[in-house]
Amino acid sequence: MSDLVHWEDVEVGQVQRFGRYEVTQEEIVEFARQFDPQPFHLDEEAGRRSIFGGLIASGWHTAAMFSHMVAEHVIPATASTGAVGFDDLRWIKPVRPGDVLSAETRVLEKIESRNRRDVGTVRIAGRVLNQRDEAVMTLTSIVLFRCRP
């Protein structure tokens, strides 16, 4: 029997805390140049003049850092076939150079497939936290898990 976490093994209410992501100015600027070239993501001085009071990471960069921590710590242990999408993503606090992020997930709901016996859906609340345990981003993931044969 596979040790991977299948749909049957997931329990509503389960909480996982994982990951450690050090945010650097270099990576903030590199991501922003490629995908979100707004002044407060590109330049410390422009950030200081903005409502954010300093350089901050693109929200999509924070989402990608969350993805990194999930891919590193969660996916290898699960029989997941990937996320269908996300609901309710909110960028709550700025992410700045020097921040150290981690992630927390909580299983909200399991939904049986109507017409497939090989996969089931799981709704998972995710939070990205900084070194002060403040949530910087929250989202609800909708993930397909394989069922045991």
Next chain:
Amino acid sequence: MSDLVHWEDVEVGQVQRFGRYEVTQEEIVEFARQFDPQPFHLDEEAGRRSIFGGLIASGWHTAAMFSHMVAEHVIPATASTGAVGFDDLRWIKPVRPGDVLSAETRVLEKIESRNRRDVGTVRIAGRVLNQRDEAVMTLTSIVLFRCRP
């Protein structure tokens, strides 16, 4: 008077089509290495053996490509102070090397602030389309626009 699009200028039902993003194998693999190292995002052969039948872009990469097109074509013309987050993000079809993406937005709703006169909220439906005009990703953005002084 500023030429930038302020909250008052936004009209419900407005549609914009913009952007052109050529998806390369190199960029798919580079993004995946950094943020979403799953086999079908990293390696053509592993992709062929997966349910996707070939190398596909990370969903977060597609979101970042959407961000790039918005930052290039929309944000410079608007008095937007950034997105609060989004709802209902769905990855609908795989994005593959050689695909050429574009974006479409439609204004769904304007919401006046209860306790701020300087900004208002706009809910915007976004779609990322491929060269066959198929939606590969959809989402609803929640964006703050500055009000005219």
